[in-house]
Amino acid sequence: MVNVSIQLNKDITTPMYLQLSSSIGNLIKSGKIKPKEKLPPIRKLANDLGVNNVTVVNAYKQLEANGYIKAIKGSGYYVLNLEDKPTEKASSMTNLEEDEFLEHEDIKLMSNGQIEISSNTINFASTTPDPSIFPIEAFKNCLNEVLDRDKGYAFGYQESNGFEPLRESLCSFLEVYTNITVKKEYIQIVSGAQQGIDIIGKTLLNPGDYVITENPTYTGAVSVFKSRGAQIVGVPINESGIDLKVLERQIIRYNPKLIYVMTRFQSPTTISYSKENLQGLLKLSEKYGVYLVEDDSLAGLSFENFDESPSLKSLDTKDKVIYIKSFSKLLMPGLRIGFIISPENLSSELLKAKHSTDISSSGLIQRALHLYFEKGHWEDHINYMKDIYKEKYEAMLKYLNELKKYGINFTEPKGGLNFWITLPQGVEATKLYLECVKEDVLIVPCKIFYVNNYRNNDNTIRLSYAATNLEEIKAGMKVLEYSIIKLLNKSKSRTYMSPMI
Ligand SMILES: Cc1ncc(COP(=O)(O)O)c(C=O)c1O
CATH class of the missing domain: 1.10.10.10 (Winged helix-like DNA-binding domain superfamily/Winged helix DNA-binding domain)
Known part of the structure; x- marks a missing residue:
């Protein structure tokens, strides 16, 4: 023994x-x-x-x-x-163990959702919109009008479930943009999607519970689930969505409390689920009585001639989907506003969790956002955002197509904020990250996003065009090309010369 x-x-x-x-x-x-x-x-x-x-x-x-x-x-x-x-196991890794693998200080920071940048950094890592395009004037007018109208009430405690007129506006917003019909009673305002995930974790999870996520997935959600003492089980995702066969096996094996998914422009893979996959997911949730958490924070930015796939919630007839939406990527992250659509039987528990977290989200911001919708600013704003993002998307796409000759591969997401690039053989994502950092260009190596088995996954990177302008995209893509060539030559598979440098 x-x-x-x-x-x-x-x-x-x-x-x-x-x-x-x-x-x-x-x-x-x-x-x-x-x-x-x-x-x-x-x-x-x-x-x-x-x-x-x-x-x-x-x-x-x-x-x-x-x-x-x-x-x-x-x-x-x-x-x-x-x-x-078996290879598909629950991740039993503690933070201490992960540190062994995330050996670089800046990768560690990134995996905790933080990025260190200087004014010269070309930031392909951040999915935060560029502040120069924020609708400052329109929002300032809404804030001023709220202050004139509501005076001190704008600074009182707001109801924990949120400002009622805003919840009403959100019902119309959901009907128009996401084809979801919901009563205002089941809308819970939160201070951003991150808080939404957190209060769902507080409501549903106990230490030792299992949570299934896509693998790779959003690291901020994984940290929340781990902080509740949950065990994370990653299920692979393919071009039509989560692998339903593996998912069913893992549901039977682990009896999870919830399944967390991003069904539209999934981060980091950029995949949008097919309708068949969404329906399969709903069937499994019903069959095994497990909640689905749909984080829809990245939807809403699809470019011309491309219909966004439906959201899971819009197909949910059994009230099994907890839907989360944020205004961080579509409007301004500093507003710290998002909302949850709660299944009927969870709404009072979610409300309790929200109350114990921060009592309520800012009443002033909720009132201003309500006016912003009422005055019809949203439609103009989102079209403006789409035009700007489309231009950046197309610029990055053009450079990426040029890099295909080195063996990179990707699927065109036709919206969202990211590209997910498979690297040529011989080019490891972590090494590419380190090469780019030397030139002050930030990309995200894939292992940050994997909840398990990530030692076998070091051949993809996520590139975001959200925080950069066209010039930066051009300069950053040159650095990326130069770095890929350098690593390919080091791997001695071939010798490349760069036409772009
Ligand atoms: C998929 C996803 N969910 C949630 C969040 C958190 O966003 P918020 O600013 O709304 O808290 C992010 C932020 O990047 C995200 O990418």
């Missing part, structure tokens, strides 16, 4: 059983505990570590679910040969 030496830290938020399963998992991965060895009995290990038996039981269950160990009835827990381990 193995004699394991493990340190647990009671002062950090990661639950003890996760710390324990992660430590034992590391010892197994590093070969310090070998295949076929027997793990200490539950009571003995609990005694040695000064924890409850339940902590050890849960840790062993976790390791078993992740394919590290196997229980043999009446005998105990034995270490499995890792080569036999």
Whole structure:
């Protein structure tokens, strides 16, 4: 029987059983505990570590679910040969383990949603709109009008579910732009989609619960789910949406509390789900009684001649979809405004979670946004945004098409804010990132977005055109080409000369 030496830290938020399963998992991965060895009995290990038996039981269950160990009835827990381990496993990695892989300080920052930039940086990493296109005048007028009209009331506490007239405007907005019919009672205003995800996590998740996400996915959502002590199971995504076969297997295996998806211009892959895929997803949710969380923050920016695919919520007849929408990408992120459409039976729980988080989102901003809709500014604004983004999209697309000769590949998203580029053989995304950073160009290497198995995935990058202008796109794409050539030549597969430099 193995004699394991493990340190647990009671002062950090990661639950003890996760710390324990992660430590034992590391010892197994590093070969310090070998295949076929027997793990200490539950009571003995609990005694040695000064924890409850339940902590050890849960840790062993976790390791078993992740394919590290196997229980043999009446005998105990034995270490499995890792080569036999299934590849689609729940991520049991703690932040500490991830740091081993995210070895570069700036990649670590990026994976936490932060980016360090100087004034010269060409920023293809950020999906934040360029502030020079924000509708300042129109919004200023709405703010002033609210202050004249509502006086001190604009600075009072707002109802926790949100300013009623704004919720009414949002019902019309949803009807027109997303084909969703909803009553204002089921709209919950939140301070951005990030808070929306957070209060959904607070409402539905307990430590040890499972959450399924697309793999790759939005890192901000993963951090929320992990902060609730949830285990993340990634399911691959293909050109028509999430892989429904793998999804069903993982639902049966892990019995998740929720499935988090971005069905339109998914980040980072830019995929929009087909209607068949959406319907398949709804069927699985009904069959297994699991909530679907649809983060629709990136929809609304599709370019001419391209009909956006429907949202999941618009097809949801069983009230199983929790829909999140933000005005950060379409209007201004600093407003910190978004909303949730809640299934009927969850609305009071979500309201409680919102109240305990920050009581309410800013009443002044909600009132101004309501006027902004009432005065009909939205239609003009969104058309203006689409024109600007389309121009940038087409500029980046042109350069990307030129780079195809080096073996890059991508699907044209026809909207949204990003491209998702598969790199030529021999060019690793992390190395390409480091080459570009030397020239002050920021791109996002794919491993940031993978919830598991990311060691095998280092051949894609996400490029966003949201925060850059046309000149920067041109200059940044030159750097990208130069860096790809450099890495291709290093990989010695071929020698390339750059016509663009
Ligand atoms: C898919 C997705 N969801 C949510 C968010 C958070 O946005 P918000 O500013 O609305 O909190 C982001 C931000 O980049 C995002 O990309």
